[in-house]
Amino acid sequence: MLHTVNKSPFSHSGLETCLRFAGEGDVILLLEDGVLAAVSDTSRSALIEEALKTIPVYAIDADVQARGLEKLIDGVKLASYADFVALLEGHVSQAWL
Numbered sequence: 001m002l003h004t005v006n007k008s009p010f011s012h013s014g015l016e017t018c019l020r021f022a023g024e025g026d027v028i029l030l031l032e033d034g035v036l037a038a039v040s041d042t043s044r045s046a047l048i049e050e051a052l053k054t055i056p057v058y059a060i061d062a063d064v065q066a067r068g069l070e071k072l073i074d075g076v077k078l079a080s081y082a083d084f085v086a087l088l089e090g091h092v093s094q095a096w097l
Contacts, residue, residue: 001027023054029084032063034059039069040074049073052075058079058083059077059079064078
């Protein structure tokens with residue numbers, strides 16, 4: 001399953017809810033303000049670092065750039081919109097709001 005998170009983890013609980021349901025074989029994609037979860041050394045970094053032990057985590061590169069984010073958690077992969085489409089084609093998706 002492809003889990004998408006588009007809200008900031010600092011003001012919404014979508015990421016935490018997503019992580020309770022995501023499991024091995026799933027993929028997490030951070031987009032829009034959800035990419036803020038990919039920044040290293042924040043109060044939410046440990047959530048993504050733990051998820052990366054078993055689940056691939058992607059962040060939309062255009063959203064990362066638009067927010068001026070520079071230091072991402074090691075292991076978070078940047079994805080283009082074309083990559084996003086490919087992930088959607090290969091997985092059933094669940095959006096966490």
